[in-house]
Amino acid sequence: MIRYAYLVSIAIMLIGVFGMVRARNLVSLVTCLSVAQSGSYVLLVAIGFQRGAPAPVFGSPASAPTTKVTDPLVQAMALTDVVVSATVTALLLALTIQVHRTHGTIDPDELTSLRG
Amino acid sequence: MSWTDPAYLVPAAGVLPLTVAVPLFAAALVVSVHRLLPRWALDGLTLLSAAAVGLMALRVLLAAAHAPVVAWMGGWTPVDGYSVGIALVADRASGAAALGTAALVCAALVYGWRYFDDIEGRYHSLILLLLAGMEGFALTGDLFDLFVFFELMGAASYALTGLKIEDPPAVQGALSFGVVNSLGAYVGLMGIALLYGRTGTVTLASLGPALSRHPADALTVAACAAVLTAFLVKAAAVPFHFWLADAHAVAPSPVCVLLSGALVPLGLYGAFRVYWTTFSAVLTPGHTRGVFLALGTVTALVGAVMCPPQRHAKRLLAYSTIAHAGLVLIAAGCLTGLGTAGAALYVAGHSAVKAALFLIVGTLLNRYGTVDEHDLYGRGRDTRFLPWLTVACGLALAGLPPFATALGKQFGEEAVGEVGSRWLVAVFVVVSALTGGAVLRLAGRVFFGFGPRPETAVAPGETGGAEEPETASRTIRATMLAPIAGLLAGALLLGVLPAVSRDTGPLAAAFTDPGAYAAWVLHAGPAAGPSAGTAASAIDSGWTASGVGAGCLSALLALAYAAGALWLPAAAHRSAALRAAARRLARGGGLVLAPVRRAHSGHVGDYVAWLVSGVAVLGGLLGLAAR
Numbered sequence: 001m002i003r004y005a006y007l008v009s010i011a012i013m014l015i016g017v018f019g020m021v022r023a024r025n026l027v028s029l030v031t032c033l034s035v036a037q038s039g040s041y042v043l044l045v046a047i048g049f050q051r052g053a054p055a056p057v058f059g060s061p062a063s064a065p066t067t068k069v070t071d072p073l074v075q076a077m078a079l080t081d082v083v084v085s086a087t088v089t090a091l092l093l094a095l096t097i098q099v100h101r102t103h104g105t106i107d108p109d110e111l112t113s114l115r116g
Numbered sequence: 117m118s119w120t121d122p123a124y125l126v127p128a129a130g131v132l133p134l135t136v137a138v139p140l141f142a143a144a145l146v147v148s149v150h151r152l153l154p155r156w157a158l159d160g161l162t163l164l165s166a167a168a169v170g171l172m173a174l175r176v177l178l179a180a181a182h183a184p185v186v187a188w189m190g191g192w193t194p195v196d197g198y199s200v201g202i203a204l205v206a207d208r209a210s211g212a213a214a215l216g217t218a219a220l221v222c223a224a225l226v227y228g229w230r231y232f233d234d235i236e237g238r239y240h241s242l243i244l245l246l247l248a249g250m251e252g253f254a255l256t257g258d259l260f261d262l263f264v265f266f267e268l269m270g271a272a273s274y275a276l277t278g279l280k281i282e283d284p285p286a287v288q289g290a291l292s293f294g295v296v297n298s299l300g301a302y303v304g305l306m307g308i309a310l311l312y313g314r315t316g317t318v319t320l321a322s323l324g325p326a327l328s329r330h331p332a333d334a335l336t337v338a339a340c341a342a343v344l345t346a347f348l349v350k351a352a353a354v355p356f357h358f359w360l361a362d363a364h365a366v367a368p369s370p371v372c373v374l375l376s377g378a379l380v381p382l383g384l385y386g387a388f389r390v391y392w393t394t395f396s397a398v399l400t401p402g403h404t405r406g407v408f409l410a411l412g413t414v415t416a417l418v419g420a421v422m423c424p425p426q427r428h429a430k431r432l433l434a435y436s437t438i439a440h441a442g443l444v445l446i447a448a449g450c451l452t453g454l455g456t457a458g459a460a461l462y463v464a465g466h467s468a469v470k471a472a473l474f475l476i477v478g479t480l481l482n483r484y485g486t487v488d489e490h491d492l493y494g495r496g497r498d499t500r501f502l503p504w505l506t507v508a509c510g511l512a513l514a515g516l517p518p519f520a521t522a523l524g525k526q527f528g529e530e531a532v533g534e535v536g537s538r539w540l541v542a543v544f545v546v547v548s549a550l551t552g553g554a555v556l557r558l559a560g561r562v563f564f565g566f567g568p569r570p571e572t573a574v575a576p577g578e579t580g581g582a583e584e585p586e587t588a589s590r591t592i593r594a595t596m597l598a599p600i601a602g603l604l605a606g607a608l609l610l611g612v613l614p615a616v617s618r619d620t621g622p623l624a625a626a627f628t629d630p631g632a633y634a635a636w637v638l639h640a641g642p643a644a645g646p647s648a649g650t651a652a653s654a655i656d657s658g659w660t661a662s663g664v665g666a667g668c669l670s671a672l673l674a675l676a677y678a679a680g681a682l683w684l685p686a687a688a689h690r691s692a693a694l695r696a697a698a699r700r701l702a703r704g705g706g707l708v709l710a711p712v713r714r715a716h717s718g719h720v721g722d723y724v725a726w727l728v729s730g731v732a733v734l735g736g737l738l739g740l741a742a743r
Binding site: 009013017020021022023026029030033036037039040043044047073074077080081084087088091092095096098099102103108109111112113114115 | 260270271275278282283289290292299308312313361362365366578579717718719720721724
């Protein structure tokens with residue numbers, strides 16, 4: 001059953017990549033980059049999942065310290081990735097605004113300043 | 117107690133985290149007080165922080181000569197060889213990488229003294245953030261930490277590349293740089309997730325032993341392909357290299373220095389560090405070296421083929437960086453101690469020379485307002501030192517002894533001979549001759565006015581060199597010339613000093629010995645039993661006759677290529693036979709070159725498609741190799 005989650009994560013990343021390759025709009029391209037990264041979040045959380053286990057919070061009235069819980073490390077990794085992705089997306093969108101201001105278009109097919 | 121004794125001065129383990137923390141703090145300081153400080157104080161504060169980081173890296177490198185310096189963050193030291201903490205590990209290789217990075221940043225900052233006119237402290241803080249990211253990347257011993265610093269230095273470099281926000285090519289180049297590198301990092305994160313799922317740890321030292329408990333299967337191969345992709349995107353290996361030429365063409369010259377001189381080598385360092393510590397027990401060197409050699413050869417050939425036709429000087433240098441990165445991939449990809457030593461020396465020499473070349477081109481841009489080789493024809497005749505510096509750089513790139521590039525090439529050639537692929541020596545010679553020759557042709561045309569005046573119309577499908585100057589003043593200041601001369605002298609010294617070439621032996625032996633690395637990080641002591649690292653006695657002999665001969669041969673070929681490119685068109689006018697031969701050569705070359713040039717389309721979607729197909733090909737090759 002958990003294998004389904006792994007397949008979903010690869011599918012999300014591939015959908016994001018396909019969107020990036022075929023984007024006709026730079027905002028759509030940057031958003032598809034975020035979609036592609038969501039695939040890695042799903043993979044991380046799926047790896048940390050334990051069937052029937054509670055959240056990784058210890059102490060009364062939550063679990064005793066010896067209970068099997070879902071993995072907090074992958075959750076921390078996913079949160080770090082979210083922060084990084086937010087920063088990079090903001091930067092890329094700011095660059096998109098500048099592309100629109102300087103080129104007059106945000107269609108990647110029409111950006112021809114750099115070739116060869 | 118000698119002055120390099122670890123216990124004598126500041127404990128090196130305490131200094132390790134400061135190499136990352138000091139530039140971060142200085143970046144925040146610069147951004148908050150830039151309105152209060154005069155320009156020289158901002159420049160001085162940034163330079164002081166970078167110099168402090170350099171001194172700390174030097175201290176760490178001297179301590180690492182005795183034993184790797186390990187610092188566990190938050191005091192989470194390992195218990196019985198099991199760790200949950202995050203380590204900063206400085207062995208010889210990472211110490212050298214940290215020191216080299218800081219030195220390049222200092223050179224870029226000296227060149228950039230009073231450089232930009234209306235930057236409100238943003239340039240300085242971005243450079244310091246980039247330095248913090250690069251130091252963390254070089255010194256970390258934890259795979260996830262490696263990615264966090266990868267993203268930090270990535271974000272800083274995207275912003276620095278697009279610094280000229282009113283310039284249309286600049287924002288396009290920065291965008292494709294950002295998109296391609298971020299996608300590479302996200303693919304790498306999938307690989308880290310897979311590795312964590314298999315082993316339960318992300319510390320590099322523990323991953324190797326944990327992975328080797330199972331034989332290589334589809335998951336290991338997929339994780340290896342994914343993680344290596346992220347670093348190879350940074351290292352500009354084909355087919356992940358498309359962003360590099362666009363980014364270099366538009367970034368300010370001090371930033372190009374850091375892109376070519378620090379980011380690309382750090383990508384290569386990351387790829388091989390992760391391979392050796394994590395995957396070398398499971399995907400053994402004997403099987404995997406073919407993959408790296410193939411990748412390196414294709415990269416070197418693509419760079420060498422795309423470099424000479426460029427008329428935009430920075431794009432020419434960018435393709436030459438790709439070509440030399442391919443050569444380093446070949447040398448390090450032999451997966452032996454000798455190859456790693458050659459790669460380390462080559463990278464050090466190449467970074468210094470390429471940095472000097474970018475600074476020279478930046479000087480030309482500011483004085484003459486263009487970096488187009490055809491528009492600059494003959495205009496550099498009134499400069500005094502630049503012509504000879506450029507010629508020296510071109511010869512160093514071509515592999516003329518006694519530059520460090522030549523010594524690294526010699527070790528690399530011996531390493532490929534050792535693993536049975538002696539024909540790759542021809543690749544080394546041809547690639548360095550073509551790229552060095554392109555720089556010599558540039559120097560001949562710009563500074564000496566050799567050859568007929570080239571036409572100035574820009575053909576469709578190529579990028580001309582029209583660019584905005586970066587500073588208001590057009591004089592060539594001493595702060596611009598001093599780093600150029602200093603970097604070139606550094607490349608010469610690294611090749612000439614016997615201590616440097618002798619030290620690369622232990623550096624390579626430690627780098628290729630994951631058992632010793634794990635023992636130092638997890639048990640704070642040397643490994644029991646014999647060392648598994650392949651140290652080579654060939655390194656102790658230094659320069660050999662065949663190495664010097666190969667270096668001189670490629671330098672001569674580079675001069676021959678430059679002479680041919682400059683004077684063949686004029687000679688062809690006078691002789692019908694030469695004209696026919698030149699036409700046949702052009703047609704044959706065009707058949708090879710045209711599809712490659714069309715692939716470099718500047719379109720982000722194309723680059724993403726190449727990246728994904730590259731991941732698939734890499735995974736397929738690694739899977740075949742593991743069989």
